[in-house]
Amino acid sequence: MFIVHHFCILTILCTVPILNSTAVVDVLFPESDEDEPGLILPNIDGTPPCAKGSTFCENFDPYPSEKVKEILEKHKVNKEFFGVDELQDEFGARDDPDDKFVCPSVKSTIYPKVAINRKYKWKYIVNQKEQGYAQGVQVEICRKKNEPCDMVGAPNGFITTCKQKYINRHLLSLNSYGVLEQDTFQLPSSCDCSYKVDYRQWGNFTA
Template identity: 40%
Template sequence: MVAPLCTIQLWIILVVLQNESSARPQDGNTGSKTIEFLNETRLRILTNPPKKDLLDNDQEIIFPDDPELVNPVSRIDVFSKCSEDFPLCENAEAYPYNHLKTVLQQNLVYKDLFGADEVPEVANRIGEEDDVFVCRSITRTIFPKMGQNKNNKWKFIINQGDEDGFVQGVRIEICRNLDGECDFPGYLPEGYKTSCRQKYVYRRLLSVNNDGNPIPDTFKIPSACCCAYKQNLDFLSRFGKQFTPATKRKNKK
């Protein structure tokens, strides 16, 4: 009776080992797997996504309502052709041209907001042709695609080009000799020095908000070059007193 009992126990062990072997997955693929165990079908869910799906997860910003969603628009963090010393930029590498073209075509009401400032001809400018300014300047019209708003934040400015008709031309005047001495035809009073300073105005232009939609914003525009003067502290410190025009006239008497 002992031998048949051992045979039965051995047979049971073999059956258990065979079932455990069939329950193991046969490949290394991830996802959902179906296994059989003692004639029962169970579904095992592998929670870790495939590594390829993790690598292909795109984190770039995409503007809403984009018909193709194939050209994601990145944040404004590329200034290779822009200078932080100048508040406007005509060349913006990340400018969302295709997205804005679609948005503007769907909202033609914005059409009346576009146009370009005109620079007056020399013959029509105020003053005589032989007038000389103590601070020389350059006047021209530009079409910026990026600029610093009144809060010193860089924002896109809508300028699609003449072909689309959505342009915003801005007349600017910039100093030729910024922070240089003014061109006075003579000598300055002792104790004073001059410099050419850039002046600015604030102007509303059609910009782009964080959702990719047109919205007005206020931008800093170079408008004039003016001469400023102040007392030369280095000169005054050497003589130990302050000179003013009134003091000089009093001494002459």
């Protein structure tokens, strides 16, 4: 089974992703229809603590499972549009225990309940595995994000850093008004070693 990125519903595509890991989340439930006409799902205000510096959460306590189920059944969303990423052959080589990598990482299949989209907004992702509405995404996450690469004999005068790389993925999501939307989310895809000149050391060489 694989994920189909087009749904027979209203779709909205957004632009420019970013993560604000310092914000504190407030889940705001509407008190009445007069305050927020049509609002049926709690707003996610800021970055949820469950993100822990990432761009998604698999476990989000305020996730309105019953309301999401009700919306999916109401609109008769086809379960064939859902699925789990298949593991690509090129990832398999990294499972060799004798292989060494300068930036260690961990691979897994995630089922995000909330994630940040390309307009800096955290949104609900449709993921109800128990009802057959699953969107599983293969990710690769740095074990030592922003730490020096594990290199033997790294050249003097350079700084190495393990950098988390991301990929944009289209997933079926919900806004706070209960509208199903295809949106673009930034999810971890690989961990790469980058390097740059350490001008402090180069200054010593030229002095």
